[in-house]
Structures are given as structure tokens and as C-alpha cells.
Amino acid sequence: MSSTIDPKTKPKLAAQIRDLTKHYVLKSETVRALRGVSFDVPEGDYVAIMGPSGSGKSTLLNLLGCLDRPTSGSFMLGGDDVARMTDDELSGIRASRIGFVFQSYNLIAQLSVVENIEVPLYYMGRLTRESRKRSTALAAMVGLGQRLDHRPTQLSGGQQQRVAIARSLVNDPYFILADEATGNLDSVTTEEILALFQRLNDEGRTIIMVTHEDEVAEHAKRIIRLKDGNVQVDEPIEDRKTFSPEQIEQISKNAHLANQPDEGN
Numbered sequence: 001m002s003s004t005i006d007p008k009t010k011p012k013l014a015a016q017i018r019d020l021t022k023h024y025v026l027k028s029e030t031v032r033a034l035r036g037v038s039f040d041v042p043e044g045d046y047v048a049i050m051g052p053s054g055s056g057k058s059t060l061l062n063l064l065g066c067l068d069r070p071t072s073g074s075f076m077l078g079g080d081d082v083a084r085m086t087d088d089e090l091s092g093i094r095a096s097r098i099g100f101v102f103q104s105y106n107l108i109a110q111l112s113v114v115e116n117i118e119v120p121l122y123y124m125g126r127l128t129r130e131s132r133k134r135s136t137a138l139a140a141m142v143g144l145g146q147r148l149d150h151r152p153t154q155l156s157g158g159q160q161q162r163v164a165i166a167r168s169l170v171n172d173p174y175f176i177l178a179d180e181a182t183g184n185l186d187s188v189t190t191e192e193i194l195a196l197f198q199r200l201n202d203e204g205r206t207i208i209m210v211t212h213e214d215e216v217a218e219h220a221k222r223i224i225r226l227k228d229g230n231v232q233v234d235e236p237i238e239d240r241k242t243f244s245p246e247q248i249e250q251i252s253k254n255a256h257l258a259n260q261p262d263e264g265n
């Protein structure tokens with residue numbers, strides 16, 4: 001049997017990282033935060049990045065999110081090497097190709113649910129009647145179809161994170177980059193968000209999340225563990241935790257009932 005992979009069936013890559021280094025040059029020393037990190041992220045993957053404090057997780061996240069450039073190595077997004085981009089190109093690709101989900105949601109208080117979902121399109125000058133339809137559909141997809149005009153303060157933490165997840169999808173990104181996305185949430189709401197991530201991943205979305213919680217990482221398909229700026233472990237999660245379709249339905253039903261905020265807050 002031939003071991004050659006047929007290019008037609010080979011999975012496409014959402015990201016390809018090769019020998020990535022990042023050095024921070026300080027007055028008295030140079031900190032080698034990443035020392036030659038390599039991995040591929042095929043489309044449809046669900047990766048948890050873990051590691052002890054100082055191992056380089058935030059540094060890697062900043063590079064993956066095009067918030068910073070590596071010292072050396074390459075980071076291919078689609079056909080483009082991010083390491084060679086100008087600042088303008090970096091902010092362009094950030095707005096158009098990466099879906100960010102942060103621990104603190106990062107919603108704009110003055111904007112409604114649907115307007116928050118549209119924010120990345122606004123920055124790209126792509127607000128249209130069609131885009132409003134798309135944002136409304138995304139709000140419904142994350143279970144907030146009845147909350148379109150609510151402001152973030154009128155929503156529970158889990159609901160705010162679902163707005164952030166809908167916002168992360170509005171540009172049809174190469175991948176969702178989640179930074180401790182459940183870090184501010186209780187265990188029930190964490191389950192709700194993990195069920196949503198699983199649903200999105202089952203539908204083909206690529207997810208890369210940084211977490212320090214084993215119970216969260218166990219839901220991913222693969223774990224990359226950093227240590228001292230190197231990849232120490234990169235392997236599939238054999239006994240991955242998954243929700244059944246019935247559980248996903250039940251969790252989102254409960255979320256609708258339990259997360260009703262007081263009106264008029």
C-alpha cells in the first residue's frame with residue numbers, strides 16, 4: 001500500500017506553524033519565550049493549548065492572533081506568511097480571518113447584541129443589510145434570537161460569551177481563537193459554552209483554545225502542552241469528553257430558562 005497522501009483527501013490547514021521563536025529583548029537580558037515551536041492545525045481541528053505559567057501560552061496566542069510577529073519562523077494562514085506581513089496587513093487579517101473569544105467577553109456596553117456581533121464587519125467597512133441578516137442569524141444560532149436589542153449589562157455571563165462567540169464567527173474565520181473563554185464562568189455555564197464549541201466544531205469550525213483547566217481541555221480533540229517555550233506534548237485526546245446531541249439540546253434549553261436576566265436592568 002502506498003503511503004503517499006492523495007492531495008484531494010489531505011485535510012486543508014487552517015494554520016501551519018514552523019520553527020516559531022519569539023524573543024523579548026530587555027535591557028539586561030533576552031527572554032526566549034518561544035524556542036522553535038512547530039505544528040499544523042488542520043481545518044476542523046479542536047486544539048487545547050496548555051502549560052505552566054511562563055511556558056509561552058500567551059506569547060503563542062498573540063502570534064496565532066496576529067497581534068504580534070515572531071522573531072523567526074513562519075506562520076502560514078491560508079497562503080500567507082503572517083511573519084512577513086506589515087502592521088496594516090496584520091490588522092486586516094486579524095479582523096477578517098480570526099475569530100477571537102476572550103475570558104472577559106470584550107463586548108461594547110453601548111451596543112446591542114446584534115450590533116456587537118457586527119463589530120468586526122464595521123471595522124472592515126462591510127456593514128450592509130445582508131450583514132445585519134447574518135448577525136441576526138448568528139444571534140439565533142447561539143440561542144439569543146429573542147435578545148437582539150439587549151445590551152451586555154442586561155445579559156448573564158454565559159449569554160455575553162455566546163454573543164462573543166457569534167461575533168467571532170461573523171467573518172467566517174480560519175479558526176476561533178479562545179483565550180480562557182470559560183475562565184469567568186461557573187461550572188454549569190462553562191458546560192453550556194463547551195457544548196456550543198462542540199456543536200460548532202462538529203459543524204466543521206476549527207477551534208484553538210488556551211486554557212489552564214483540565215476539565216475544559218478534555219473537550220478538545222488534541223492537546224498541545226508547552227514547557228519553557230517548547231512543545232512538550234502534542235497528541236490526540238484519546239478519552240475526549242463529548243456531549244451527546246440530546247445533552248447539547250438539553251443544555252441549551254436549560255440555558256434559555258436559567259439565564260433570564262431581570263428585564264430593565
Ligand SMILES: Nc1ncnc2c1ncn2[C@@H]1O[C@H](COP(=O)(O)OP(=O)(O)OP(=O)(O)O)[C@@H](O)[C@H]1O
Nearest residue numbers: 024031032033051052053054055056057058059060
Ligand atoms: N512583553 C514581554 N516582555 C518581556 N518578557 C515577556 C513579555 N511577555 C512575556 N514575557 C516572558 O516570556 C515568557 C513566556 O510568557 P507568557 O506570558 O507567554 O507565558 P504564559 O504561559 O502565558 O504564562 P501565564 O500562564 O502565567 O500567563 C515568560 O518568561 C514571560 O516573563
